[in-house]
Amino acid sequence: MRFAHLSDIHLGFQKHEALQKIEQQVFEKIFDQCIARKVDFILIPGDLFHVNIPEMRVQKFAFAKFRQIYDAEIPVYVVYGSHDFSPVSNSVIDLLAEVGYITKVTKATSSDDGKIKLDFLVDKKTGVKIAGLSGLKVGKDREYYEKLDSSSLEAELGFKIFLFHGGISEMKTESGMEGEHMPLSLLPRYFDYYAGGHMHKFNAQKFDDHPNVVYPGTPFAGYHSDLEDNAKGQKRGFVIVEFEDKIKSIEFIEIENTRIADSVNKELQDKIRDVDPTQQVIIIKVQGEMTKGKTADVDISAIRDELNLKGALVVNINKNQLTSKEYSITEAKGANKEEIEINVFSENIGQLRFEQKNLVGEPGVQLAKKLLAGFVQQKLENEKNADYNARIKKNAFGILGLDTDAS
Ligand SMILES: [Mn+2]
Structure with a gap:
């Protein structure tokens, strides 16, 4: 009972x-x-x-x-x-x-x-x-x-x-x-x-x-x-x-209740409720480390809109000092698509902790590049979804050097 x-x-x-x-x-x-x-x-x-x-x-x-x-x-x-x-x-x-x-x-x-x-x-x-x-x-x-x-x-x-x-x-x-x-x-x-x-x-x-x-x-x-x-x-x-x-x-x-980002958003909203932004220059700095969730989920645009609506002169919100324990991707610049992709991988691969040497550092970046190239392959004309999925999967496992017979 x-x-x-x-x-x-x-x-x-x-x-x-x-x-x-x-x-x-x-x-x-x-x-x-x-x-x-x-x-x-x-x-x-x-x-x-x-x-x-x-x-x-x-x-x-x-x-x-x-x-x-x-x-x-x-x-x-x-x-x-x-x-x-x-x-x-x-x-x-x-x-x-x-x-x-x-x-x-x-x-x-x-x-x-x-x-x-x-x-x-x-x-x-x-x-x-x-x-x-x-x-x-x-x-x-x-x-x-x-x-x-x-x-x-x-x-x-x-x-x-x-x-x-x-x-x-x-x-x-x-x-x-x-x-x-x-x-x-x-x-x-x-x-x-x-x-x-x-x-x-x-x-x-x-x-x-x-x-x-x-x-x-x-x-x-x-x-x-x-x-x-x-x-x-x-x-x-x-x-x-x-x-x-x-x-x-x-x-x-x-029982999982809230994404941390929701409570950060709520806190920000509560905080700006107490200020009168009319004709003011508003600078907000968000900093700290989130135990769960991604920094991208902290919705700065909603806060900016609300302050603008209330007549703020300039709204400047900065969350560069906000980090998360969860993996989050940092943007990177580059002259063309390929350069941007490589820079994103290089910028972010430092967050990963793996024992396998080929998953981190420069070899990791190269591997990620190959995997991405594998994933963006288009579906062939007349190719069935199941066949397409299987082909992409097999290719990806191949790039990773994994045995695919079991799958
Ligand atoms: Mn109670």
Whole structure:
């Protein structure tokens, strides 16, 4: 049996259209994987939405996706996060629960002595017992947990999962974006799995009385700093847990979110929004090293157009100091086509690290030249595509000195 655990999706956070698209694509990919991997149920401990009532575009998207999960007969168990929380059940979470696409986990009653008693709900198919508490606005959480009647929760037998939304001191990271943290001891003990939300980076730890405390982190972004972390290569995704009567494995599934170039473009756009370029000479220098993507994808013309449109006198943008870890081709000049080609090869071959001597240096340039000549051969009249492809391929392998019999 297996379940998926995701959190802090923050649907509706992005204002920029290109980023809204990524926000949705990432969520779609996760749900697609949940269906493909046949998970028995999905846990979402909070901040599914960025606000309790997001704009209609976001709601429409979410309802369509949850409908798919519902049709695939995968139950979804949810608690509020600090962002989509509503003290009076005025959240799109409550709409989704009302139509039956998701189930709100928190079943709390207060007893006469001021204690808060939580009831379990039981997942029909697996028999797993689930309890949880919603995230509240800052500072209120701790009060709630202090009043929690833990003993009845701890005494319950069977495979148990606890959903919560909040920072735990013992799992604190350097990011400092999560606000207050509470000690782990406030969470009831002896659950098999603690499905956490609120912390935006994947974090899974084991403790004596709390065997598996897991935060999948945001799959894309819920703070602006998340986008910066993404640009620095922070892995994003969700978690899939295999279990029988005990946990068998906890796997972090990475979901590719953004091309680095997109976040550079976004950063540039944000920066120029703050300046009034009217009648000004604007000089922008972009520098640094991109961990992924190509420098060519950083779209300077869009920035230039926007500044010109706003009445800038002269716009001068320079990205010569921007480099990428990924291979990118530097332009080269020459008097004719052949010279340009050779210069491009000579300029760029230094980026390659191969042990084979014939692939680097001057021999490499000569080899590249021959290969290019091989590739630009036209298709013969009446030649079938398959025959043409085979001929070009065979020729290329021949130039590389590779045995083609196997192919
Ligand atoms: Mn969050």
